[in-house]
Amino acid sequence: MGTGKSKGTMFGNFDLGNALRLVGNTIPGSGPVNQNKMLDPTNQIILDSMIPGFTIIRQLFMNYFRLDITSIVTKIIFAAVVIHGSGAIWEAIKQFMFKYCFSSVSIPVSDRLNREVLLWMSTHVVEKGSRHLAAQSSKSDGECSSGSYRFSSLSRLRRYNPADFDERTPAVKYLPTLGTQWFWHRGRPFMFTKTNSSVYGADRANGAGEITLSCLGRNPEPLKRFLQDCKEFDKKGKEFLITVHTRGDYSQLWSEPILKPSRALNTVDMDDDVKKSLIDDLSDYLHPSSRQAYGRRGVPYRRGYLFYGPPGTGKTSMCLALAGHFKLELYTLSGYGVKDDELSKMFAALPPKCMILLEDIDSAGITRERMGETPSTTTTATTTTTSSKKRDAAARSGITLSGLLNAFDGTTSQEGRVLVMTSNTPETLDRALVRPGRIDRQVYFGPVSRRSAEAIFLRMFSSDSDVDKGKDGSAAAVQHPKWRSEPGVGEEELGALAVRFAELVPEGRVSPAELQGFLLDHKRPVEAVEMVQAWVREVLGAGEGSVEWARQKEEAKKSVMSATTPKVMESEGLGEVRIQKEEKGVTGWRLKGVLHRVKMDAADGRSRNQGIMAVSLDIKNGNRR
Ligand SMILES: Nc1ncnc2c1ncn2[C@@H]1O[C@H](COP(=O)(O)OP(=O)(O)OP(=O)(O)O)[C@@H](O)[C@H]1O
Structure with a gap:
């Protein structure tokens, strides 16, 4: 290197000493151009080997333009050697500095710290004026995919932005791109480098990469402090969010957060x-x-x-x-x-x-059957059907x-x-x-009581700022245009309406989800109070799956239990009625099932369910939706 002998193949045979002599010989003003001046044979060989046919080209220039291009060509070659050589020298200096004067830490792409550092960088560096960015579309609910992660950290740190909720034109989020970026943190310069040479598959396609962070000095403490700050920042942003994982796909057991x-x-x-x-x-x-x-x-x-x-x-x-x-x-x-x-x-x-x-x-569909532990039940046609149904479900679920x-x-x-x-x-x-x-x-978890009907009503019609305050103490971000836009309904009036509304909702007969659904269809409090009675009548005739259905079923089961208990000698160990079949009758539904007794197995101390009696119960006016 020091001799100027280049590493590159193009300059493999280059002799810097000769080149310098050539430059010296051809410096403008060092003498008039002599058409017949011959090149030094060594230089001629060097230049010919680097630029095939150089002597002929030189001669042509001499003949037609009276110009000796040797000087120009030699200077270009010299400049190239210097640039190339200085690049390599700079690289060596960098490596030396890096090894002896910097501390560094690398964070693999699969680690959550990777995402936390990216988030910090996005907010503190990229969004504040980086010229080289990686852009991604956020999802409508504010989620944004970054590498194998999904996060809405950027949007959650801002106020409500309608663009974040527009499915057609999702907002764009900016993240650090591959390569190196310098930034300051707590008065120190840091170097952030993202590479994807060891990243494959979906991560690579998503632009994720391994991160290396470096800072000047042999003490890694500033790096540790920086990583801690990234963690804190992430935690703060997540204060009002929860991280949910579902079942993963392909090789992952759990999905990305x-x-x-x-x-x-x-x-x-x-x-x-x-x-x-x-x-x-x-x-x-x-x-x-x-x-x-x-x-x-x-x-x-x-x-x-x-x-x-x-x-x-x-x-x-x-x-x-x-x-x-x-x-x-x-x-x-x-x-x-x-x-x-x-x-x-x-x-x-x-x-x-x-x-x-x-x-x-x-x-x-979890059963004991797959373990070969079939419980002893009264053998009826319905039991067989249910068992096979359960077995099917178990086979599906595994x-x-x-x-x-x-x-x-x-x-x-x-x-x-x-x-x-x-x-x-x-x-x-x-x-x-x-x-x-x-x-x-x-x-x-039961159906709505009077108190909870009132609470749901108030929550639905309170101003958005009240709802938000209940949650995080912050001021409202947006006011929904339709909710509670009735003139003259102040806090006091709303309280009175809530009491009236709760009186009209029969206790223990509808679920909070049903009530919430009704209130979502009637976004004005006075209208909701006016319409609730008609709605309740409709819901109480509701079919399978409703709270009313479940209530009637429970009552029917209880009445079977109390009616049969004396007949079944030892009431001790009496379990419950298990419904196995539901048939439509003239006045409603007839449920068929088995009354169970629970017995402790002396051998392993586990309880065994034993069906002891077939029962049937009726649910009046139940109709399927
Ligand atoms: N007790 C409640 N308080 C407030 N909201 C409720 C309540 N119960 C239900 N909701 C509302 O009803 C909807 C469904 O609730 P959720 O999924 O929690 O019910 P669930 O009991 O888990 O139902 P399922 O048994 O069908 O899974 C949600 O939007 C929720 O806001």
Whole structure:
């Protein structure tokens, strides 16, 4: 290098000494152009080897333009050598400096820190005036995909922007592009480098890359501080969002995180005491000292809840609200299509502290049959049909009871998680699934009471600023044009309307989801009060799946239980009525099922359900929707 002998192939034979002599010989003014001047044979050979036919070209220029191009060509070659050589020297200096004068840290593309650094860079560097950017379209709900991640961090830090919600022209987000960028952080220069040479597949297609951060000095502390700041920044942005993972596809067990606006606990209506006790129980469990306390007492550090009740009563909403309140990442699974071994791997892959939601666990088709543990029930045609139906569901879902229990309690299963199962028909769940230790609390979510009807009404018609204040204490971002645009309806008037509305909604007969649906169709409070009676009449004749249907079903079951108990000798161990068939009759629906007795198995101490009697019950005026 120092001799000027270049590394490049083009300059492989170049002799700098000769070249310098040539330059000297041909410096303008060093003498008149002599047409017949011959080139030094060595130089001639060098130039000819570098530019084939140079001597002929030179001669032509001499003859036609009386110009000796040797000087120009030699200078160009000399400049190229200098540029090339200085590039290599600069590279060597850089490498030396980097090795001995800089600290650096690299962050793989799969690590969440990668996303957190990108977010910080986007907001503090890229959006503040980078000239080289990577652009991405955000999704309508404010999500933006970055590498294998999805995040709405940029939009969530801004005020409401209608463009963020326009499906046709999603807003554009800017991220650091591949390559190197310098920036200042806490008074120090930092170098950010993003490369994708070791990134493949979807990540590469999405523009994700490994990040290397460097800063001047041999002490890596400033880098650590910077990474901590990135984490804090990300956390702050997520304050009003929750991270949700669903089942992953292809090689991933869980999907990449999806950010959703978190739901405030006060927007989920339920009995105040039940809600308070649930929150207290969870805060107790999540207390930093709990893990140790559980460990010292030899109790596995896990907590399980069963949220049960008719459809649309807030089970899922409560789960989202709790995850947001306690800043837990939420992993949701609806059960179908997962095999036992995959489920066990999914549980093993959960982070140490998170919430896992198994939705509608009763419809996941989990049976003992696949384990060859057919419960002894009275053999009726309906039982056979139900068993085969369940077997079909189980075959579809691939989960067995033992597989599920193994995932919950297995050695690979993470401690520290909060498990929530939701169910519309908890009585159909195997007792082993909901025994204490797996499910520590069962929480009932019921239809609307008078108090909750009033609360839902007020929440729907309060000004947006009030709703927002309830959630995060911030001022309103937007006021919806239609909601509560009735003149003359002030706070006092609204309160009175809410009381009137609640009186017209019969207690325990409609679900919060049904009531919410009605109020979404009637966005003015006076109109809602006027229309609610007609709507209630319509809903109470509603069919399967409604709260009214569930209520009548429960009542019918209870009456069968109380009527049959004396006949069934030992009432001790009497379980519940399990519906197996629903037939349309003249006056409504006839449900056929089996009355169960629960027996403890002396051998393994597990409870066994034994069908002891076929029963039928009627639901009057029930009609399917
Ligand atoms: N108790 C409640 N308080 C406030 N909103 C509710 C409540 N119950 C239901 N909702 C509203 O109804 C809709 C459905 O609620 P959600 O999905 O939580 O019900 P669910 O009980 O989980 O239903 P399913 O059993 O069918 O899964 C949501 O939009 C939610 O806002």
